[in-house]
Each structure stands twice: as structure tokens, then as C-alpha cells.
Amino acid sequence: MKKLLFGVIALSFITACNSDNISNQNENPANDNTSSSDLAKRGCASEEVRQEALNSNAELRQRLATLETNTEKFTNDLKAGKVLPDGSIEIPVVVNVLYKTTAENVSDARIAEQISVLNADFGGTNTDINKIPSEFQAVSAGNTQVKFRLVNTIRKATSKSSWATNDDMKKASKGGIDATSPANYLNIWIVGKMTSQGKTILGYATFPESAGLWNDGVAIAAPYFGKTGASSPFNLGRTATHEVGHYLNLRHIWGDANCGNDQVSDTPTQTTANYGKPSYPLYNTCSGVQRSVMFMNYMDYVDDAAMFMFSAGQKTRVQSVLASNGARSGLRLY
Ligand code: ARG
Ligand code: ZN
Ligand code: CA
Secondary structure, eight states, X not given: OXXXXXXXXXXXXXXXXXXXXXXXXXXXXXXXXXXXXXXXXXXXXXHHHHHHHHHTOHHHHHHHHHHHHHHHHXXXXXXXXXXXXXXXXXXXXXEEEEESSTTTSOOHHHHHHHHHHHHHHHHTOOTTGGGSOHHHHTTBOOOOXXXXXXXXXXXXXXXXXXXXXXXXXXXXXXXXXXXXXXXXXXXXXEESEEEETTEEOOEEEOOGGGTTSTTOSXXXXXXXXXXXXXXXXXXXXXXXXXXXXXXXTOOOTTTTSTTOOOXXXXXXXXXXXXXXXXXXXXXXXXXXXXXXXXXXXXXXXXOGGGOOBOBHXXXXXXXXXXXXXXXXXXXXXX
């Protein structure tokens, strides 16, 4: 009854408006109080109102200055090809190869293969993307809009095959290779093998708070770099995908603690790391809540063949550090 009453009132308003329009339809607009020349030129007061506000507000003037600086930076980045027309950022990559044996001196072809894997995995064009369970398809990152381009390969023979995770490979003074302009290039070091406390390490990375420091970048042991000739089950180039994920602001999906937090809301909380090739669905219970976990995420520890997605929330974290005011915005400048 109330609804009906409202409808009747609303209808009577519309009717009133219509009848008004009808009664006015013969009037020439030029005959009203506005002159015809004023009407032909549209008026917009935005800039005038803006100027008035700016004149009386120093904080607003500062905000405008910052905004114009950022706009100009983005425009220059776009012009210089540092932001591609589709909005993607292309990260320039320097590969530093430290080899004792010829097998450790990974070929240019294998380096190119690894760059292709990074482009596929970050671009969402990896051939196994169709394996994402339907449950997680809605939160798949798809294209993270990050691309990679090899700009240089530096090779150095060394008597050392086994390296620690103490950054020696990044220091010429310790037999390594100094980083090339680490604020502006993703440096990747390839070494024969790496161990930490007697355990084999596939790779390790610095996080964005290290942007531009001498040790900034990713280290990977040769058997887990690229595909051809790499060591199964880590022979699909995904150690680099995982490590570059860290470099671009991503944490392990289990948050490095029991039921930890990776600061990404669309990756279900999981108890711990997964290994091998888990079968889907895999359920974990954290704080009494049972969830199907996203073990096929690149930031878990499963085999290369078992990982094939980033999430949308992870994409946001990656993009935040590559934004023009982000910790890794220097990668736009090359
Ligand atoms: N354990 C290494 C790290 O956390 C890399 C793990 C990569 N996993 C893989 N399937 N390639 O830094
Ligand atoms: Zn990791
Ligand atoms: Ca999460």
C-alpha cells in the first residue's frame, strides 16, 4: 500500500514535468533570457574555480605541483618506451654468469629461454595456465603487465663452483661480478651451485626494500636456470619466476609461518609450504577455518610443473612497486 502511494506521487511529478515540456516546445531557445551567442559557446568554470582555490590554498598548490611532476614522469616514461603502449613495464635484465665448468656456463639460447619463461609466466601466456582450477580462475592475475628484456650478459670464469647465500657472487672483490646499475636493471647471477647450512638452494632474491643497493637482484644455481639442460623437477624456468616474484614484492604464499600471512587477500591462508606435485583439492585448516589452498601458485615450493599462476592480489603488489612512485620505479629508467 505504501509502495503504491509512492508510485502515484512519483507519477504525478513526472506528469507535471512532461506537461511543462510540452507547453514549452514551441519556444525558440534564443528567445529566452540567454543570448544566442552565449549559448553557442559552452561555458565551463572549472579552471576559474580552480584558480580561485589555488590562490588561497598553499597545500592545494603543492598537491598540484606533485601531480604535474608525476604526470610528466609518466608521460616521459611512455615516450621513452619505459611504459609500453598497453601500460606494461618492460624490465631490463642483466645476466651475470659465474662458471667453473662448461655446463655452468649456460648458453645464450638458454638465457633467452629463461627470459621467455618469465615473459610467459608474468604475462599469463604460459601454456599450462588452463590448469588453474575453476575455483581460482576468478582470482587469477592473468597478465601482470610486467615484461622482461635481456640487455646484457656478463660472463666470468671462476675456480668456485659452490657459493653461499652471503652475496659473494655480487662482489668482484670476492670473486663475483658487481651488479650493473641495480636501481635500473634487474641483475640475475647464475652460479654453479648454492648451499645454505648444508642444504641445496635453488635461488634467492632481494625484496623491494633493497632496491638499488649493491646486492639487489636474484641469484640462481645453473641447474635450475632456463629449461634445456636444466635439472628435473626444476627445469621449466620457474625458479626465476619465483625469485623475480620476491624481487617484485611477493612473499611466500604461506607467509613463512604456520598459517602465516603473505599480505595478499585472495591467496587462501595455508598452513605451510607444499612440495612436489600435490593433488587438487588440498585442504588446510587455519584458525578453525578449512580452505582449499592455492598450492599451484608460483610463490609456493611445488615442482616447476605444478605451479602455473599468480593471483590478482599478487599482481597488485607487483604493480605497486613498479608504479612511478614505487620502490622499483628505477626499472623504468634505462
Ligand atoms: N627455494 C627457493 C626459494 O624460495 C626457490 C623455490 C622455487 N620453486 C620451484 N619450483 N622452482 O627462494
Ligand atoms: Zn622463495
Ligand atoms: Ca593470503
